[in-house]
Amino acid sequence: MLTVSDLQMRFKAVRAVDGVSFSVRPGETLGLVGESGCGKSTTARAIVRLLEPTGGSILFQGRDIAHARQRELRPLRRDLQMIFQDPYSSLNPRQTVGQIIANPLIVQGISGVTAKVGELLDMVGLIPEHADRYPHEFSGGQAQRIGIARALATRPKLVIADEPVSALDVSVQAQIVNLLEELQRELGLTYIFIAHDLSVVRRVSDRVAVMYLGRIVEIGDRHALYDSPAHPYTRALLSAVPVPDPKVERKRERIVLQGDPPSPAAPPPGCSFHPRCPQAKEICSVERPLLQVHRDREVACHFPLQPDDPSAGRPG
Structure with a gap:
């Protein structure tokens, strides 16, 4: 449509x-x-x-x-x-x-x-x-x-x-x-x-698209995206969602991003998320990642998280 x-x-x-x-x-x-x-x-x-x-x-x-x-x-x-x-x-x-x-x-x-x-x-x-x-x-x-x-x-x-x-x-x-x-x-x-x-x-x-600084960084089926985010920003965003169960809330990992979002008037080179990304490498500050198919969704990341990666576990 x-x-x-x-x-x-x-x-x-x-x-x-x-x-x-x-x-x-x-x-x-x-x-x-x-x-x-x-x-x-x-x-x-x-x-x-x-x-x-x-x-x-x-x-x-x-x-x-x-x-x-x-x-x-x-x-x-x-x-x-x-x-x-x-x-x-x-x-x-x-x-x-x-x-x-x-x-x-x-x-x-x-x-x-x-x-x-x-x-x-x-x-x-x-x-x-x-x-x-x-x-x-x-x-x-x-x-x-x-x-x-x-x-x-x-x-x-x-x-x-x-x-x-x-x-x-x-x-x-x-x-x-x-x-x-x-x-x-x-x-x-x-x-x-x-x-x-x-x-x-x-x-x-049915599907969810995640935006950061004017760009879509991940898009896919809601269940897959929420249960196993592939982009570091999506994972950080989901970790901020409160969980009603106090026991689960106390045990789950909370990801706190460092720094403030860059200004749209002066976006950083390469990946716009790299100044705040805990997994950023040298290429991230030079080359802008494009949306590409990864597993069951599209992700704009040079190093998308894998389901078996400990740092990519369910954010709650």
Whole structure:
């Protein structure tokens, strides 16, 4: 359904996205994880063309939309929608909920707007009477449901969820995740699910892509990636996920990376992770590793971890 190749987003000297490539299959959920500032949200906004990519291609349903004109994108937006992180900042405070959800229907020339708005509200767990109220009258979880209803108004095929639960309380997060899973089953949706909560990503995703400093360093099946990470950064990232069992938590290895992430304005030569990598060798500071098939996934590392390597044991 979607193939991103060598995607680049630069803001003057800052390489926010630096050669990202991945594909998304119909009906699956691809999780996209990484530290804050690694380029996850910028990648999402470039895919839906809220930002103009500075390089690469975005093949959506067989058509390259990376540099398509806005009038060419309008019919494609019916099949490609986005759910934003902060529901309040993404909803127009001067419009009623009904107007907000109706906007994409009107733009796409879809008839029966009033009835469809009521159906969409019911679909996300709200009631038709909510259509006459304004966003500030709703809780965070309800506001995010409105954002989801707006994204689903045109019955899209691919939905990019950009940290849709990070601004919500933990109890509400579970409700929204359950809703997204139910909607995927009912409507046959395909998701790109962006989050920094690795536990949520593991639950909802079929495959997971790990980003570091604007690049994907590992991508593969969620079970294989979580149980036996091949990239040193993935292993360090997973070791930071808390485990509910106190006995397991006390015994497992916690990997603490030294130093801060490099600046995207001045990335290090070679592998961007090598200044913080405990396994870095001379080649890592000179030659940039490319994504290559390793075991059952793709890894951008000169010395990927092996399952029988003591240092590559399960991080918990």
